[in-house]
Amino acid sequence: MADAAPAPAEPTVLDVAEWSRFEIHTGGKLAGFAAYRTRPGVITFTHTEIDTAFEGQGLGGRLVRAALDAARARGLAVHPACPFVRSWIAKHPEYADLVPSEEHARYGLA
Structure with missing residues (x-):
């Protein structure tokens, strides 16, 4: 019987x-990242990118959720300058x- x-x-x-x-890795490979800038009490997300080889797998959403969860855990205010992060929050x-x-x-949020 085969394994x-x-x-x-x-x-x-x-x-x-x-x-x-923040970087997202899958299968030992870098699949994407969300770049940010910080200043005391604030994190500004500036750019999010998922490698084309990994598109369509929901990795961008997983990445943003984890990054925002980390910001919440650190008590940071979020400025979603990145359009992807902004639309994900919306x-x-x-x-x-x-x-x-x-x-x-x-940021066009309700």
Whole structure:
């Protein structure tokens, strides 16, 4: 009887602070990243990118969710300058509280 193929590795998100970005890895490969800038009490997401080889797998959403969860755990206010992060928050209103209420109009959030 042949051995079963190993289950695919669960994607992993890491905060690579020295490069100011969260990275998502799957199958031992870098699949994408969310770049950010920080200042005391605030994290601004500036750009999100998923490698074309990994598109359509929901990795961008997983990456943003993990990055926002990390920001929440650290007590950081979020400024979603990146259009992908901004649209993801708009679709997941349970994360809108991370964006200061006075910034909602600026980022098109309800």
